[in-house]
Amino acid sequence: MSLAKEFLAAGPGCALANGLLNCFETTKVKLQLHDTTKPVYRSPTTRGIMLQIAHEEGIVRGLLTPGLSASLTRSMLYGAYRVGLYSTLRTRLSERGEDPTWVHRLVSGMITGGVGSMLSCPLDVVRTRMQADSGVIRNGRYVTGLRRGEAVRYRGMISAFWTIFRQEGLKNGLYRGASVTVARASLLNGAQLASYDTLKRQLKWEEGPMLHSFCALLSGVVAQTVIMPIDTIKSQMMLGNRWVDVAAILQKNGPFYLYRGWVPACAVKV
Incomplete structure (x- = not known):
């Protein structure tokens, strides 16, 4: 398969999957940013937040x-970038005619994930803020959600792009937390694609949907577990926090705080 075909297959495929599972991504962000000192959601769990949002705002909205x-x-x-470029880079890194090793798979995944993340970081910032801000609006203010009582900041994706760029700039706005985002994507992609590739080769099952589905399920869980703490920190930084004091967070909320939103995050990845 040519590089162009890999790009065209991977891009729309990932968009379709993420679009269908956007409810879990929204829930994950809400969980990661929920402040226990100012509780908005009665039950800060995946099920609790999804049920409260569905009741207050509707499933679609x-x-x-x-x-x-x-x-x-x-x-x-x-x-x-992260999926479409992976197999080409993996083959290039390995010796000609030889099977790629797990190191080739890991490095290929980390490079393609990092490149894709750097290019798409502004979109990640916009998406995170739009999901964090979402709620029912009355008279220009939110009456539900994490920003309950506060004024509406963004009216849509283009509005969010322009507002963030105008108020915060490129480096401190649209590329806020880029280093953490790239580190997260590199670890995620390296762990996910390398474990998927390795599992598929080691299981020696008959090629087919069962093999691909099983390997995708396990590799998604492995990858999300590895990067979940970084994922939580990334959401905090993209919301507008310049510095996230991890030590203070752990002291106040315990180590499992960094794994808040793990269930919906895994649902998106698998």
Whole structure:
């Protein structure tokens, strides 16, 4: 398969998957940013938040569509690079005619994930903020969600792009937390694609949907577990926090705080 075909197959495929599972991405962001000192959600669990959002805002408006335009655009770009470029780079890194080793798979995944993440970082910032801000609006203010009582900042994806760029600039706005984002994507992609590739070769099952589905399920869980703490820190930084004091967070909330939102995050990855 040519590189162009790999790009065209990976981009729309990732966009479709992320679009269908946007409800879990929205829930994950809400969980990661929920402040226990100012509780908005009665039960800060995956099920509790999803049920409360569905009741207060509706399933479509509250769970399925927040940040969807930015999510689909990001998935097209990010997915094309992180998945579409992977097999080509893996083959190039290995010796000609030889099977790629797990090191080749890991490095290939980390490079393609990092490149894709750097290119799509502004879309990631916009998506995260739109999902964090989402809620029912009355008289220009939110009456539900994490920003309950506060004024509306963004009216849509283009509005979010322009507002963030105008108020915060490129480096401190649209590329806020880029180093953490790239590190997260490199670890995620390296762990996910390398474990998927390795599992598929080691199981020696008959090629087919069962093999691909099983390997995708396990590799998604492995990858998300590896990067979940970084994922939580990334969401905090993209929301606008210049510095995230991890030590203070752990002291106040315990180590499992960094794994808040793990269930919906895994649902998106697998």
